[in-house]
Amino acid sequence: xxxxxxxxxxxxxxxxxxxxxxxxxxxxxxxxxxxxxxECHGASGQGDGPAAAFLTPRPLDLTSGKYKIRTTETGSIxxxxxxxxxxxxxxxxxxxxxxRGVLPDxxxxxxxxxxxxxxxxxxxxxxxxxxxxxAVETSPESVVRGLRIYERxxxxxxxxxxxxxxxxxxxxxxxxxxxxxxxxDLTEPWTFHGGAAPRDIYLRFRxxxxxxxxxxxxxxxxxxxMWDLANYVASLARKPVWAMSAPDVAALYARxxxxxxxxxxxxxxxLVDSMGCVLxxxxxxxxxxxxxxxxxxxxxxIRVEPxxxxxxxxxxxxxxxxxxxxxxxxxxxxxxxxxxxxxxRLLPYPMDWASFSSLHPDDLNAIVAYLRTxxxxxxxxxxxxxxxxxIYMWGKxxxxxxxxxxxxxxxxxxxxxxxxx
Amino acid sequence: MMRYVKRAxxxxxxxxxxxxxxxxxxxxxxxxxxxxxxxxDFAAAAPGVADIADPAERxxxxxxxxxxxxxxxxxxxxxxxPQGPDLTKYLAGGGLKLVTPERTYVxxxxxxxxxxxxxxxxxxxxxxxxxxxxxxxxxxxPANVMPWGTFSNWSAEDRHAVxxxxxxxxxxxxxxxxxxPAGSLPPGAFEQDYGLKDYGVATK
Numbered sequence: 239x240x241x242x243x244x245x246x247x248x249x250x251x252x253x254x255x256x257x258x259x260x261x262x263x264x265x266x267x268x269x270x271x272x273x274x275x276x277e278c279h280g281a282s283g284q285g286d287g288p289a290a291a292f293l294t295p296r297p298l299d300l301t302s303g304k305y306k307i308r309t310t311e312t313g314s315i316x317x318x319x320x321x322x323x324x325x326x327x328x329x330x331x332x333x334x335x336x337x338r339g340v341l342p343d344x345x346x347x348x349x350x351x352x353x354x355x356x357x358x359x360x361x362x363x364x365x366x367x368x369x370x371x372x373a374v375e376t377s378p379e380s381v382v383r384g385l386r387i388y389e390r391x392x393x394x395x396x397x398x399x400x401x402x403x404x405x406x407x408x409x410x411x412x413x414x415x416x417x418x419x420x421x422x423d424l425t426e427p428w429t430f431h432g433g434a435a436p437r438d439i440y441l442r443f444r445x446x447x448x449x450x451x452x453x454x455x456x457x458x459x460x461x462x463x464m465w466d467l468a469n470y471v472a473s474l475a476r477k478p479v480w481a482m483s484a485p486d487v488a489a490l491y492a493r494x495x496x497x498x499x500x501x502x503x504x505x506x507x508x509l510v511d512s513m514g515c516v517l518x519x520x521x522x523x524x525x526x527x528x529x530x531x532x533x534x535x536x537x538x539x540i541r542v543e544p545x546x547x548x549x550x551x552x553x554x555x556x557x558x559x560x561x562x563x564x565x566x567x568x569x570x571x572x573x574x575x576x577x578x579x580x581x582x583r584l585l586p587y588p589m590d591w592a593s594f595s596s597l598h599p600d601d602l603n604a605i606v607a608y609l610r611t612x613x614x615x616x617x618x619x620x621x622x623x624x625x626x627x628x629i630y631m632w633g634k635x636x637x638x639x640x641x642x643x644x645x646x647x648x649x650x651x652x653x654x655x656x657x658x659x
Numbered sequence: 660m661m662r663y664v665k666r667a668x669x670x671x672x673x674x675x676x677x678x679x680x681x682x683x684x685x686x687x688x689x690x691x692x693x694x695x696x697x698x699x700d701f702a703a704a705a706p707g708v709a710d711i712a713d714p715a716e717r718x719x720x721x722x723x724x725x726x727x728x729x730x731x732x733x734x735x736x737x738x739x740x741p742q743g744p745d746l747t748k749y750l751a752g753g754g755l756k757l758v759t760p761e762r763t764y765v766x767x768x769x770x771x772x773x774x775x776x777x778x779x780x781x782x783x784x785x786x787x788x789x790x791x792x793x794x795x796x797x798x799x800x801p802a803n804v805m806p807w808g809t810f811s812n813w814s815a816e817d818r819h820a821v822x823x824x825x826x827x828x829x830x831x832x833x834x835x836x837x838x839x840p841a842g843s844l845p846p847g848a849f850e851q852d853y854g855l856k857d858y859g860v861a862t863k
Contacts, residue, residue, distance in 0.1 A: 292808030595698025
């Protein structure tokens with residue numbers, strides 16, 4: 239507690255501007271933050287908003303002061319320009335959008351001012367910008383030198399020999415907050431968080447990416463070597479699908495399909511994460527944040543008028559309450575036909591099995607293969623509860639005669655027995 | 660004579676009401692229809708991509724169609740007909756109302772119509788909603804209303820394919836309501852009905 243106070247005093251004495259300009263644009267910055275940032279970064283800034291649990295990588299914990307994309311030394315806080323650039327342009331390969339054209343520049347500056355007040359580090363420390371060494375222009379020689387440095391620094395351990403994870407030793411990554419993370423696919427520069435120009439790539443080597451396993455190479459590589467490595471990584475880029483010719487698109491899709499068949503668990507994880515299974519089949523607290531450890535364990539209550547209350551099932555591999563006792567065919571029949579193991583038919587919503595029935599058999603197998611790997615969570619959810627006769631009749635009258643849309647109501651919480659009880 | 664007429668009338672009225680109730684009770688929505696038909700109808704409703712001239716774009720749109728169909732966009736963005744969704748108006752929206760404690764949301768028109776659909780949005784604007792839930796006016800839609808939090812996990816190329824496909828839908832003019840105030844929510848339903856007063860943190 240002492241350190242920030244004394245640092246602020248020191249700075250005031252030395253005539254520098256007061257830290258974080260909290261007094262000047264605090265209220266405005268906070269209003270911008272509340273309107274636009276809370277869904278992911280959370281009201282407290284800890285990166286725990288309602289959307290956070292769905293996203294890989296997770297939204298940043300702004301209270302930590304650890305930023306991936308910086309032009310400052312390892313361990314240093316970022317400069318204001320770094321933050322403004324990240325907010326303005328967004329971070330590719332994540333859910334952080336560029337706010338250019340959505341928010342006026344003044345709002346972006348104000349919200350950056352507010353974000354800095356969330357971590358005490360900004361009041362206590364001064365950013366230490368790196369001295370960027372003389373750039374090495376890209377050339378075949380530089381790329382060859384870069385390849386040798388790629389091998390020497392063992393980049394392949396995480397990114398693979400081809401930049402796409404081939405032969406990588408590490409497969410599962412966690413950030414400093416113990417949340418899942420993917421190693422960047424180096425052949426897809428449009429997913430690089432901090433930009434794809436050689437200078438951007440060089441800066442990631444120079445500064446490291448705080449909070450992630452990506453280290454800084456200061457001390458293990460020289461300035462020129464880091465530029466060579468940046469040129470090599472830039473040379474790995476392939477064309478994105480929107481710039482491809484028809485044969486290229488066909489080849490890419492064929493390769494992706496083959497990889498999906500070879501690694502169904504990975505493909506299944508992609509499908510489960512992106513198709514929204516997680517959204518309903520998890521339990522949430524009153525602030526709509528996913529309860530820790532309840533991913534895919536079911537328990538969200540959905541009231542569909544006029545039919546009744548439905549609680550989402552436990553999809554983890556738990557023996558008694560999860561899917562461990564279901565065969566693959568039973569799981570697939572539920573996904574594609576809406577018929578549970580015990581023969582109960584589901585309504586066509588909220589579980590959208592009619593759409594899922596178009597899934598390719600390989601993708602269905604992939605989903606089952608992935609669900610088998612989800613760690614077991616004990617959470618027994620109650621069976622559906624259909625409404626009483628008069629409510630059902632009144633609802634049907636409204637639905638069919640009056641033409642009222644049937645509303646759906648989601649209730650946060652865990653309608654299953656909480657684990658351990 | 661009058662008495663018989665009265666009795667007959669009463670019987671007729673009772674029969675009519677009873678018949679109406681029985682009709683209301685037994686008319687589907689759903690369970691008369693075999694499950695396979697739902698899926699087949701949904702898949703057939705999505706327009707094909709064979710009429711796209713450029714082969715690269717056709718292949719990308721085909722991938723986008725697969726994601727749109729299996730991702731279940733139609734589950735929310737359908738348009739209601741007299742009985743269930745009107746599948747001739749593919750993704751014209753309005754078919755689902757979601758009630759949250761903050762606002763009531765109605766699914767939007769995703770067809771390329773210039774005034775009421777996505778025709779008024781640029782590709783980047785559509786992608787920003789799919790990736791970050793941010794509308795062009797800066798409004799952030801909750802990730803449990805429009806599931807952008809999970810769609811955000813699509814690779815950038817798959818997201819592009821989705822947008823390419825949506826651009827090839829038939830434009831349908833259909834104005835859907837903007838988000839409105841919160842609807843009537845049964846208060847405390849969770850606590851009353853399920854006796855769970857604590858949002859306990861589960862342990863493995």
